[in-house]
Amino acid sequence: MNILNIFRTKKADTTAITKQSLLERFGGIALDKQSNLAEIIGDRNWSADTEKGEIRFGDDLAFPMQVLGTFSHSSETWLWAWANPQAAFSQHVLTQANDLKKYGDELSIDFLTTEKFDATMNDAHIIGMIASGFFKTSCYYVGDFGDGAVVVTIRDKAIDNIPSIDKARIPATFSRLISHFEMNHKNAFICYLKEKDFVVEADGGNTVTGIKGKDKITATFDELSRLTNLKA
Numbered sequence: 001m002n003i004l005n006i007f008r009t010k011k012a013d014t015t016a017i018t019k020q021s022l023l024e025r026f027g028g029i030a031l032d033k034q035s036n037l038a039e040i041i042g043d044r045n046w047s048a049d050t051e052k053g054e055i056r057f058g059d060d061l062a063f064p065m066q067v068l069g070t071f072s073h074s075s076e077t078w079l080w081a082w083a084n085p086q087a088a089f090s091q092h093v094l095t096q097a098n099d100l101k102k103y104g105d106e107l108s109i110d111f112l113t114t115e116k117f118d119a120t121m122n123d124a125h126i127i128g129m130i131a132s133g134f135f136k137t138s139c140y141y142v143g144d145f146g147d148g149a150v151v152v153t154i155r156d157k158a159i160d161n162i163p164s165i166d167k168a169r170i171p172a173t174f175s176r177l178i179s180h181f182e183m184n185h186k187n188a189f190i191c192y193l194k195e196k197d198f199v200v201e202a203d204g205g206n207t208v209t210g211i212k213g214k215d216k217i218t219a220t221f222d223e224l225s226r227l228t229n230l231k232a
Helices: 003-007 013-018 019-041 095-107 122-136 166-180 184-195
Strands: 046-049 054-057 061-072 076-082 116-118 139-144 149-155 199-201 207-212 215-221 227-231
Touching: 003 046, 003 061, 003 207, 013 139, 019 122, 019 184, 046 184, 046 215, 061 095, 061 215, 076 122, 095 122, 166 184, 166 215, 166 227, 184 199, 184 207, 184 215, 184 227
Parallel strands: none
Antiparallel strands: 046 054, 054 061, 061 076, 061 149, 076 116, 139 149, 199 207, 207 215, 215 227
8 A cells, every 4th residue: 555545634634734743643653763773773873875775873783764855054954855966865765755745745735845944953853753653664863964964764673673661661752752842742642652552542631541451551631732640
């Protein structure tokens, strides 16, 4: 199945699809996966071969990658990889960037279709998280190269297979997410639990409970959907 089919929606609903709503949808699970990456690469330096579509960490780790785009420190702008002919990226490393553009074109999502726009480093991470969740990759990586940073996604079973204890990871990850990025906390928490295969019970009020086996996680929110308490 084409990945775009999973996220298509009716035209009447397209106004709800924004960078923030996509971050709420995918931010939790994407940030969760970053813990796996950090555990594997440690403090190794990175390098990339865009012809091979490979990112390396140190001398012993190499993973397949897709290039999303670059962030410029000097101009504080984001440039999508599909709009950067000077970089001469091989087409096979642009599949995900191109698919995001197609999705943006179809549903009129400006930030996915605008070649270059004002941004912050946080935006680079947001794009990485959205792509990581959208394509169900192992993780994303923001590689600083001095004048700027390149954002890529990575897919590898070694990263996927690192075991995690949900009751310990979910509260810490979600707290990091909402402390760094603006979003509807309740929506983001529900999406995160579902991505972690929890059965979600929402009472229509301010309490959300996730259950998976013996694990139970309960969060409460205020009238503005901001997290007030998270218990695992």
